[in-house]
Amino acid sequence: MRALKIALLALNGLRRSPLRVTLTTLGVTFATGALVTMIGLALGVQRQVETPFRALALLNNIQVKRDDDGGKKGPPLDDAAIARFEELPGVSVAYPDAHVKGIVVRYGDKKSPGIGLAMPREAALVNFADEIIVAGAFFDESDQPEVILGVEVIKNLGFKTPQEAIGAQVAIEASTALEDGAKSPGPAQPLKVTVVGVYRAPALMQGTAAQQGIILPVELMKKIPSTSLETDWKVLTALGSSAGAGYPSVTVRVRDPACLDDLAKAIGDMGYHTQTILSKLQHMRRFFLAIQLLLAVVGSIALAIASLGIVNTLLMAVLERYQEIGLCKAIGASDGDLFVLFLTEAGIIGFLGGLTGITLGWLMSLAMEAAATAYAHQHGITGSLDLFAFPAWLLAVSLGFAVAVSVVAGIYPALRAARVDPIRALRSH
Amino acid sequence: MIIPAALLLKLAALQATSSFIETRGLSRQYRVGPAEIRALADVNLQVPQGQFVAVLGVSGSGKSTLLHLLGGLDTPNAGSVWVDNLDLAAMSRYQRTIYRRTTVGFIFQSYYLVGSLTAAENVALALTFQGVYGAERERLAAESIARVGLAQRAGHRPSELSGGEQQRVAIARAIVHRPRLLLADEPTGNLDRSTANEVIGLIGEIHRELGTTVVMVSHDEEMASRVADRVLRLRDGRLETGDAAR
Numbered sequence: 001m002r003a004l005k006i007a008l009l010a011l012n013g014l015r016r017s018p019l020r021v022t023l024t025t026l027g028v029t030f031a032t033g034a035l036v037t038m039i040g041l042a043l044g045v046q047r048q049v050e051t052p053f054r055a056l057a058l059l060n061n062i063q064v065k066r067d068d069d070g071g072k073k074g075p076p077l078d079d080a081a082i083a084r085f086e087e088l089p090g091v092s093v094a095y096p097d098a099h100v101k102g103i104v105v106r107y108g109d110k111k112s113p114g115i116g117l118a119m120p121r122e123a124a125l126v127n128f129a130d131e132i133i134v135a136g137a138f139f140d141e142s143d144q145p146e147v148i149l150g151v152e153v154i155k156n157l158g159f160k161t162p163q164e165a166i167g168a169q170v171a172i173e174a175s176t177a178l179e180d181g182a183k184s185p186g187p188a189q190p191l192k193v194t195v196v197g198v199y200r201a202p203a204l205m206q207g208t209a210a211q212q213g214i215i216l217p218v219e220l221m222k223k224i225p226s227t228s229l230e231t232d233w234k235v236l237t238a239l240g241s242s243a244g245a246g247y248p249s250v251t252v253r254v255r256d257p258a259c260l261d262d263l264a265k266a267i268g269d270m271g272y273h274t275q276t277i278l279s280k281l282q283h284m285r286r287f288f289l290a291i292q293l294l295l296a297v298v299g300s301i302a303l304a305i306a307s308l309g310i311v312n313t314l315l316m317a318v319l320e321r322y323q324e325i326g327l328c329k330a331i332g333a334s335d336g337d338l339f340v341l342f343l344t345e346a347g348i349i350g351f352l353g354g355l356t357g358i359t360l361g362w363l364m365s366l367a368m369e370a371a372a373t374a375y376a377h378q379h380g381i382t383g384s385l386d387l388f389a390f391p392a393w394l395l396a397v398s399l400g401f402a403v404a405v406s407v408v409a410g411i412y413p414a415l416r417a418a419r420v421d422p423i424r425a426l427r428s429h
Numbered sequence: 430m431i432i433p434a435a436l437l438l439k440l441a442a443l444q445a446t447s448s449f450i451e452t453r454g455l456s457r458q459y460r461v462g463p464a465e466i467r468a469l470a471d472v473n474l475q476v477p478q479g480q481f482v483a484v485l486g487v488s489g490s491g492k493s494t495l496l497h498l499l500g501g502l503d504t505p506n507a508g509s510v511w512v513d514n515l516d517l518a519a520m521s522r523y524q525r526t527i528y529r530r531t532t533v534g535f536i537f538q539s540y541y542l543v544g545s546l547t548a549a550e551n552v553a554l555a556l557t558f559q560g561v562y563g564a565e566r567e568r569l570a571a572e573s574i575a576r577v578g579l580a581q582r583a584g585h586r587p588s589e590l591s592g593g594e595q596q597r598v599a600i601a602r603a604i605v606h607r608p609r610l611l612l613a614d615e616p617t618g619n620l621d622r623s624t625a626n627e628v629i630g631l632i633g634e635i636h637r638e639l640g641t642t643v644v645m646v647s648h649d650e651e652m653a654s655r656v657a658d659r660v661l662r663l664r665d666g667r668l669e670t671g672d673a674a675r
Contacts, residue, residue, distance in 0.1 A: 005557045016545050327541040330502060331602065332530030332558035334523060422502050426537065 006337070010344035013317060021349065024313040027306035028353020029360055032402045035299025036361030036394065037368075042295050043389035044365075046288040050281065059278050062252040062264045063097075067273045074271040076246035081272075085252050088266055090259040093120040095218045096247040103214050105153055106171040106190065112156030114149070114214040116172075118221040120253065135162030136197035139217055146220075147172065148197035152211035162198035169194055172214065191223055303402065306353070307409035310346055314413030318342065318420070325417055326425025335418040342417045346410020347403055354402030358395050365390070449478035449642050450499060450610070454508035457494050457666075468494040470666040471508070476659075478609075481636045481643040483653035486663035492646040493614055495663065499644055500533050500612045501525035513609055530559055534603030534641075536632070538615035540595045542587040548598045549574055549583040555602050573605040574598070577631060593624035597631065604635055611635070613645040617652065625649075629656050 014021045053059055064085070067074030075081065077096075085094040100116035121139045139146050147170065151162060159165040173190035193216070201211055254263050257278060264274040318325065325338055333341075365388035373384045455472040458465050469491045476482050486492045497503040498510050501517050502525075510517045513532055517525060529535075542551045553570040556562075561569065574583050577597040587595050596616060603611060613632060617625035633656035636643045647653045654660055662669040 005562060009554075009557065012543075012545055323541060324543055327537075327543075328554070328558065329526070330500070330529065330535045331555040332526065332606075334526040334558075337558060423497055426541065 006341055006344055007348070010341055010348055013321065013341070013345055014348060017313070017317065017320070020313050020316065024306075024309040025349050025353045025356070027309040028303070028350055028402055028406060029356040031299065031302035031306040032354050032357025032398055033360035033364060034302050035296065035401070036358050036390070036398045037364045037388070038295035038299055039292055039394055039398075040361060040365055040388040040390050041368075042288060042292045043391065043394065044387045046285070046292075047389045048387065049284065049288075053277055053281060059257050059281065060092075060253050060255070060260070061277055062254065062260065062267060063275045063277070064094075064250045064252055064267055065248065065273045065275070066246055067271055074273070077248075077250055077272065078246045081246070081270075082250055084270065085250070085267060088252075088263060090254050090256065090263055092253050092255045094250055094252045095120050097249040097251050100174070100221070102174055104173055105147075105149065105157065105214055106173070107157040107159075107168060110156065110158045112153045112212075114153050114212045116174075116221060117213050117215045118218045119148075119215050121217045132199045132201060133197045134200045136166040136195070138197055140196070143219075145191065145193040146196040146217065147193040148199055148213075148215040149195055150211040150213040151198060151200045153214060154195070154198055162200075165195045165198055167194060167196075172216070191220070193220065300401075300405075303405045307405050310349055310406050310409040311412060313349070314342055314346060314410055315416065317345070318413050318417045322420065322425050322428055325420045326422040326428075329420065329422035330426065338420070339414045339418040342414035343407055343410045346406045346414070350403040350406025351399070353406070354399040357402060358398055361398075362390065448475035448511075449480075449513060450474065450476035450644070451511040452498075452508060455495075455498060455505050455510055456507040457491075457498060457503065458506050467666050469498070469505075469663075472663075472666075472668045474661070474668060476642060476644070478642055479636075479640045481633070481656060481658045482645070483657035483660045484644060484646045484663060485648060485650055485653060485660060486646075487648065490663040491666040492663055494666075496612050496614050496644060496646050499610070500535060501528045531606070532609050534606070534608035534611045536596070536599055536603045536611065536613040536616045538618035540587070540592075540599040540619075542595055542598055542602075544587050547584050547586055548579060548590065548594075548601075551587070551598055552602045552605050555605050559606050561606070569605055570601075573601040576604070576635070577601045591624075592620050593627060596620065596624075596628050600628070600631060600635070604639070604641070607639065609642060611641045611643045613643065615646055615648070617647070617649065625652065632656065 064077065066077045082094045082096065085091055095118060097118075100118075103114050103116040105112050105114055119139075133148070134151065136148070138148065149157075149165065149170075154162060154165040157165070157168075157170065159168070169192055171190035171192055197215075199213070199215070201213075252263065252267065254260055260276050260278055264276055268274050328338065329335075369385055369387050372387055376385055452472050452474045455469055455474070456467075457469040458467050460466075472491075472495065484492050484495060494503065498505055498517070499512060501512075501520070504525075505518055508518075512528075515528060515532075517528065520528065542548075543554065546554065549570050552573050553566050556566045556569060571580070571583065574580060577600050579594060579597050579601065582590060582594060587598070590598065596619075600616075603613075611632070616632065617628050620628060629652050632643065632645065635641060636656075643657075645653065645657065650660070
């Protein structure tokens with residue numbers, strides 16, 4: 001109750017200089033707005049960068065390569081090696097990395113080029129589908145011939161919406177570019193598959209080949225009819241045999257990212273070079289953390305400058321209400337009461353400035369996103385860019401920080417108010 | 430830990446005195462630059478409980494200083510000041526705040542009302558620091574403002590009130606917590622004769638009804654003599670002997 005009464009008194013005090021208090025609060029508003037916008041941008045960009053990794057469940061992957069350090073080659077990365085990886089506890093699947101270019105999808109009289117990506121059917125167990133599948137679903141674990149196509153591919157095939165493509169039978173074949181640029185058609189029996197899903201790559205990947213993926217289960221990828229020339233996959237298949245030199249790269253997907261390091265070490269002990277996306281991501285996170293800290297420091301400087309306005313406003317208030325402070329002391333206010341009263345006034349300025357600052361930051365982010373999206377559209381990137389992230393903790397911390405900085409700024413004026421000599425104050429005019 | 434105000438004050442009462450107010454050799458000097466100004470010198474005074482004392486004197490005679498010392502706003506350089514068995518000179522700053530909060534009501538010449546608060550809010554302001562809140566606060570403030578005859582003007586701000594009404598609000602604020610000691614510093618100094626008479630009459634009524642001990646500083650001997658039980662004169666910081674009691 002006492003706190004409420006002091007807060008009401010503080011509000012009454014602030015009401016007496018509306019223009020000055022409004023200008024001071026605006027200082028805090030702009031500083032908090034800048035702080036929230038800058039950190040929100042850093043967090044948003046980080047999220048945008050991380051989303052593809054999460055969406056494709058890459059954080060569970062270990063990239064395995066043949067160790068050829070110093071000219072001494074390690075064991076081959078062939079099918080036998082893949083089988084050994086899959087036997088390791090915690091490994092859900094291992095498969096050679098196959099990005100086969102020169103794949104053509106046909107639907108009726110329409111066709112679309114694409115990039116073949118082999119994915120294990122077990123990937124349905126991770127969060128791939130939730131993040132980027134815009135229609136249909138990931139592969140079921142049956143042996144049905146299924147495919148997931150990028151939005152650009154289904155557009156080329158004449159589907160108006162992603163949903164329309166679900167269930168459609170498409171034909172897939174390889175057509176490898178000859179060195180002279182001529183196309184060699186595939187054999188007469190292309191691979192018939194059913195479209196079970198359509199994906200859209202995250203915003204920042206738009207406008208790139210990322211939308212042209214043709215995702216096939218690993219075993220189906222091997223069945224793509226080859227051209228008279230060797231397809232990329234044929235080369236890969238040859239590499240996988242014990243007679244070949246091995247695959248250039250194999251992906252090992254683990255069930256729990258917590259086991260990633262242990263399994264990477266186990267595979268490393270088998271003589272292979274390993275790399276995890278998670279470790280790369282952690283390096284990137286450190287970079288983003290540094291950026292966020294830098295922006296937070298810049299925002300804090302703005303808030304510190306705004307706090308000077310609070311000091312000034314409250315010092316003026318102490319001077320203007322000098323007699324009133326003396327009176328309050330005469331009628332029983334303690335030094336502490338006056339200290340708390342002025343500190344509360346500072347806190348209220350900080351709270352109001354913080355709240356309006358967060359709102360301003362949010363509005364600024366909307367405007368900046370709209371501008372960035374419009375710019376991106378001009379450069380062929382479709383969809384809206386979601387550049388800012390405002391997690392609840394950022395809003396709470398920003399508001400708390402604005403209040404804390406304001407209260408700290410209020411300490412000196414509050415001390416001045418607390419130290420007022422009532423006799424001198426009551427005699428003053 | 431919150432120490433009850435009454436307990437704090439009892440702890441401060443080291444010695445009982447027979448009078449409600451008692452000063453012994455009370456002196457107060459101020460240093461203004463190199464010069465030392467003697468405001469009060471060796472003032473010995475006893476005031477029984479419930480007495481209305483008027484202190485007369487010209488400007489600079491030490492009247493207000495005496496009032497400030499009795500109200501615990503100031504501390505003496507020498508001597509002692511006892512009120513209600515409390516040795517104010519021995520009290521800490523905080524104890525004197527508690528003393529003002531519980532025992533003293535101040536009325537000033539310039540009213541010192543907070544311009545942004547209504548009359549009722551100005552009266553209730555004193556209760557905020559007393560720790561009285563809610564309905565009790567509203568009730569006490571309304572009672573007090575009704576007592577000074579301003580119930581109809583309770584919602585008005587000081588700028589909407591006349592000088593006499595403003596001083597009535599200040600009186601309501603001074604008595605809202607039923608203080609045992611009312612200290613009035615030239616309460617009619619800013620008022621015309623007729624309004625001054627009304628205000629002095631009101632202070633006299635409150636004194637009689639509540640049995641409050643009143644020390645009023647004035648330079649208007651005729652007006653002071655009309656309501657005071659006893660008139661004291663200060664000259665150059667010294668209390669003139671032979672004070673007049675009615």
